[in-house]
Amino acid sequence: MDITTILPLVSAIFVFGLGIFVLLKNTNSRLNVTFFLHAIAISFWLFATFMMFLNKGNIDQIVFWDRMVYVGVVFIPTFMYHFCLALTNRPKNFALYLSYILAVFFLIVSQTDFFVRDIFVYQWGVHTKAQLFHHLFLVYFAVYVVAGFTIIYSYYRQEAISSIRRQQIKYSFLAFFFLFTIGPLAFLPAYGIGIYPFAYLSGVIFAIILSYAILRYRLMNIQIIARKIFIYAGVAVFAYFVFYLLSWVYTEFLGGIFTLKSYLFGMVIAPTFVFLLYKTENVIRSFANQYFFFALYNYQETINRVSGQLTHYTDLSKIDGLVSDTIKESLGVTRVEINLFDKNSRSAKKDPLIKYLQTNQRPVVLEELNLLVNDERLKDQRETFSAVYEQVENLGAAICLPMVSNERLIGIIILGPKVIGDPFTVEDLELLMTLSNQAAIAIDNAELYKEVKDFNKTLKQKVNEQTMSLQDKTKVLEEQAEHLKKLLAMRSEFLDIASHQLKTPISVISGTISMFKEGSVQKMPVETQNKLIDNIYQKSLKISQIIRDILQASEFDTEKFSFVEKRIVPVELNKLLSDVMTDNQSFADEKKLKLVFTPNPANPQVNSDPDYLEQAFFNLVDNALKYTKEGKVEVLLDENPQSIIIKVKDTGVGIPKDDQIRMFGKFERAKNAVDMYTDGSGLGLFITKEIIEAHPGGTVTFASEEGKGTEFTVIIPKTKK
């Protein structure tokens, strides 16, 4: 048996293997099935050729096997044409049906002497001699092969195909080109031309080129299976090698397999072999990953990488990004969409897809659902499936993945179809499931993290608020303490003033009386004596006035002052103010000041307690006179439909800016008032203000300029009694 005999067999194995892989990958795909059929036809041709070469001494055998060759060969152009239609997504056509009819026709004819007859022996092999129908067959063969190429070529010329698709077509074209330029050389011996059987190499070349396209450009999407087979084959080769090595060692050195030495040796060898087998598998796997399967994702590596990264992310958008990027990269899908359910409404979702995902916690594949809908016999189930199917289809999704964490469905991942339009493999689904679960856990954690973070933030805010309010409270306390200090200072100032004001008349009274007691006064002239007695009387009146002021101020002090209801009467202001003028006239005369009041002809009235109201204006006029050295004090009475307006104007010292704010405070007197008039109790304005404000809406305000004078304005709204 030489290399020329082996060549067709090797080719046959290659092509057959490839055909099987492609078919197993997807038995539903027209492309895969037609490729498989085509591969079977080719490998049948090659295998039968091998058998023919093997039996080249026996004429009957040669003729039998060569006729077997044609069983495969007659279908090659048919299947090739069919495959080209599938590859370019063309529908079946009349030419295809015709081709099948012709193929069957030639299949029948090929088993007769009208096709091939006798044998031709040449240097490297044997062949039968071609007859009439063989010539016709060649015409049929050429026509369909050319048609197939034309289809592929014109498809390739289209602009609207993706670059990856273009590459797939290019390599398919190339593979067929080699197959159909070198392959037909095998027909030459039929016409008496004996050349070296290069033709049978065409199968190997065809298989290699297509395998490359399959791996590099995902033609027919068989990467995973191919890689697995590569690995299994590698492991098998290793096991086979070890088996023969051991057999050799046993027979050469241990005297056979069934000897005691062999058993003992085997006990050492067996675990070593298992260990080495494991190691070898890893080596082959990494070799396959590194050198053979370019664009293939590594399932385990992808998972490891992604889960490693996922645990670091606490940001939801980053997790989303990582997951969708990974899926897009590894599977080449058009669209990845991650939908998270609102935490509160997670269990409340009622639509069929969510319900289905929640119950099954398995990915929903559109294709699979289609089958389920068709196969299901129970009506309820079928309706469920079709409802889910409709929803998934409406989403434009190829797959919907549940995101499950702690057995809860927290969201779904929606995947569009793959870019190249191939279906998803079992491995893809496994990867997707693992990814989506990892993502679900990461998202759950991220949400938890965010909750904790938010909680911390709230807590911090609360603490800050509390601290702030504590600070505020401290501030308020400080302010209150400051206020109290001021009050105390005011109180002691008041006491100083009050005691001074009280002591002054008392000192005169007690001093005078002491002189009476000593008998000194009696030595004085009568006029002097009388004057002294009058002094005592005046000073005692002064004391009672001061005491009245103090008592009244303390009356206003306890709470907001209000009139006693039954004492409120309509008060004629012309009369009231004239009385105030009269009361102050002597004081004004004493100070040589003009005191002016012109009664208002409209005679305005106001509802008030006349005693209090009179005192309020008395204080204002008294004050004005006290703090004015020269000029006049003028009282103006005016009204508008809403209010009574009374103004008390003086040409006095005015009130310093700094003191204006606290003018109406109890016991407070403007700084320069102490210098100006030493008899002031410091309570006059306070009392006035309390009385005026006891009228609903009543106000007292003033405008003042130091050195020029002050104008007090009292406004009392008119009220019905």
Next chain:
Amino acid sequence: MAEEIKQVLMIEDDKDQIFLYKSAFDLMKIPSVMALGGEIGVEQAKRWLPKVIVLDIVMEGMDGEEVLKQLKTDPTTKDIPVIVFTNLDKKPVKEKFMALGATEFWGKTELMPMALAAKVQDYFDRR
């Protein structure tokens, strides 16, 4: 000739009080000058160079504190004894006036008019 006359200057802005204390001084035959207010008081002190001065604190216009300061800064009046006589008889006020150079500090309710006159007489008798 001026130093021959032994007299008291009272600086006080309340007429009723001036009348009272003037009566007391007159009764004791103490020559007295009554000044109604601070400005007049300082003026009179420089003019008469009295043996002793009785000074009120709370006065309209120039008050007792200012009067004392001026008296103590003027070389002609700085050695005249000043009796501060007031109804503002608080300890801190007393300390302040003593520090400013007052000789004595009395509350008006403590020292009756005849007692004040006697005190003034004491100053006359010392030299």
